[in-house]
Amino acid sequence: MRRISEWARLGKYSLANRQQQETKLELSQPIRNCRLVLQLTGNEENSKPPHVEIALATTNDTVIRAVIIFAEGIFEGESHVFHPRENSLTSNIRVPLYPPKDVPVDLHIKTMVGYKGSLHYHVFELTRQLPRFSMYALCTTSVNQPQGFVKFKLNERVARIVMWINSSFLLLEDMQANSNGGLEVSFLSLRSSLPLIIEVSSACDIVEADFPGELEQLGSVLERVEEYHATRQRLSAEMADHSGVIRTLVVRAEDARLMSDMQSMRQWYGELYNLNKDLISGYKIRCNNHQELLSCLKQVNQTIQKAGRLRVGKSKTVVVSACRQAIKSNNINALTKIIRSGTT
């Protein structure tokens, strides 16, 4: 919240001065038959980045003065406030939400409803759960078959799977299984515009998975890791070298001082100063290198985690440890095979 400091830095000239608002007489007017209607929809309007929208409307002529939404994990703090200008109050509003991760979230919504210009408002408290995959919008048109896929067997009836889909996605109406007992539904991820297709049908035996795009990326990341390791070793060697030279220079400078040989002393200290500058620039390069290395390693770790998440329980731990082994021994092919089929 320290953005305020940017405004303070330029004092009063950075922004136009605002006019004061008139204070109004307070009237506690009775509110008749007011109910609040709440709707959650996914939205990919062009003007804003893709978001989930909360639509609130009152059933009579009262206006919505402000909305406070309390939720954990989707806002910077723990709340989000929607507070329109005094002269643009209406009976229905839309508040955009941008959930960063796919987790189910409880939204506690407090809406302040009243008449324009009043200083007393009714507060309507509503709680809704935001489903886990609300950032995936239902597709009615056909989509390209994505290249990556996961196939697995579930010991569940189709009906239960359909129920799960209804509760985890934000759908205007519940889905139904079609006539031959199966279901095919496509979603579009609002975040990355990539399609997601869920096909439910009868049996398949083993867990197969293939994500060619991801695996290619993983390969290139591992190459870069190699490079960074090599650079790091080289830089450490250089640094060790430098510290040796520094030691000699300091000794020589001290000797020169004790012998009152100011000329040489100044010379030695001059060289020391240059060497120091080199050390500092070497340090900066090392820092950058280290940062890049860290981000690559993080990517590798994330890919392993994703591979692990495709499976549950014992198979998951098997996959993760096998992946780590393969990376230690630098065996890219084994890695690919593990991710695809879960065995070495």
Next chain:
Amino acid sequence: MRDSEVLYSVELPSPPSSLQLFYNDGGENGDQLLYGTTDGKIGLVQLGRGSAAHRWVLENSSGSVGTRQGGITCMDHHDITGDGVRDLLVGRDDGTIEVFAYEDGDESEPTLRFSTACNESITGIQGAVVGNAGYDEILASTYTGWVFGVTSEPMDRHMTSESGVVHISQESKQKIQKLRLEIDELQQRVLKERDQYQAATQSAFPGISAVPFFSVNDKISLNRSDASYLLSVEVQTAVDNVLLQSDVPIDLLDVEKNSAVVSYSTCDPESGNFLLATYRCQANTTRLEVRIRTIEGQYGTLQAYITPRLQPKCCQVRQYRIKPLSLHSRIHSFDPNRPYNTLTLKGQFTLPEMHAWVVFCLPELPERTPSGERAEFTFVSTFLDTQLQCIYGPGEAVFRSDNISTISILKDVLTKEATRKKVRLDISCEVSEESVVHALHLLHPRLEAQLMLAKQVSLIDALRELGSHETDTSFLSPEYKQILDNADELLAQYRKQPCHLERLYGMITDLFIDKYKFKGVNVKSRVPQLLEILDNYGSLDLQHLINFFQAQ
């Protein structure tokens, strides 16, 4: 007072909020009066025939740095300590009750003996023997309606304990039973009323749901010592949450006593919001305190939406005006020996009209127009120590200040207000070059101190790491050693003043732009150079800055 004519006025260090006769009877000669102020000071004045003499002032300070006690709401004298001399009992608006003893009669300040705190502001206090004969009690009433006593009686007089079983005396048992019955009865009544209300809102006829009215005790006051506003909001029942909204940028500073969970919401200046913060209160909190620092020149409204834990849920809005010269505070005398800039306004306006405009710009002024031909008020800037004098009457107003930015803000705001009311103003400004240099000299020590603090704090991490690697830190220079030793204090100081440095930069930039604005020159393009000089202020110095200001 004679015929409602004021005999004389007494100057006090801050706005008074409570009065009490010294020793409850005025002291030896019946002419001594205690006063308590809104920012927590207590003082003694001796009222003479034609004037008053100040005897002593008890400043507001408490143990650790930064915690300040609230304003005084009520006082009484009663001998609680049992030493034959009456003690001073004080109740404050932040819930603190204190007992002071007079060591030296009326010669010097009393010393603090006991203190206790509760969570609601104290509205009345009295010492007496109430609960039990033989024991003195302090009786206090709070804003939410509690009346309680703080007694000198030992707590367990009525209870004896034998082999793990606690016996309560017959009296106490009866008391407890009676209280329980009362509570049950009240609960029944509340349930009945609530059912009735539900039925009314859901009936077939267009139901009526009136919003229950609850009273809010709010206070916003300027704290001179750290140039910030303290907003305190108190309600008679527990608070659920408070939403603070401002349509101008302000800084929210931390208040240690605050136990509410604060969360900032991203705001879009296009929608008129520069601050949206929610305070979610813990159970049974009836009072909330917030410290705010405004930016002079940015004026607008701060709104607080207060939602208590009542059913049906409702919310009340309180609005606070943030004035253009919000960080100025009233003082009594004006120092004529400073270089001043003068703003003179002439036009067809009456005294009430001009007074209304001045009230629009500055805090701590009465709403009513002062009687007489002319009005005169003097202010000091709590941030910079520059002064402002306002003298105005019908048709003419003169404002003098040694800070050119103050004059610039006044000019902008007054012109705007006059235009709104369609009053033509004849404006003339006399700008003093010296005043700019004088203001820079005033700013210099603050700037230096903040830069030094920032530099020291940035070294702390590095020094700490060195310290943890080497067992013996004697090779460090004395300056670094000092930083390491006082690291915690420095960090605490730094955190207490967020954006302080940014603010100083802002004021210097404003000073620069305003100086040339009065000459008709726009120097915004040279601001980056100015900021560069400020960033390197450690190695350059004040003269360099002054030269930059004066260069053409």
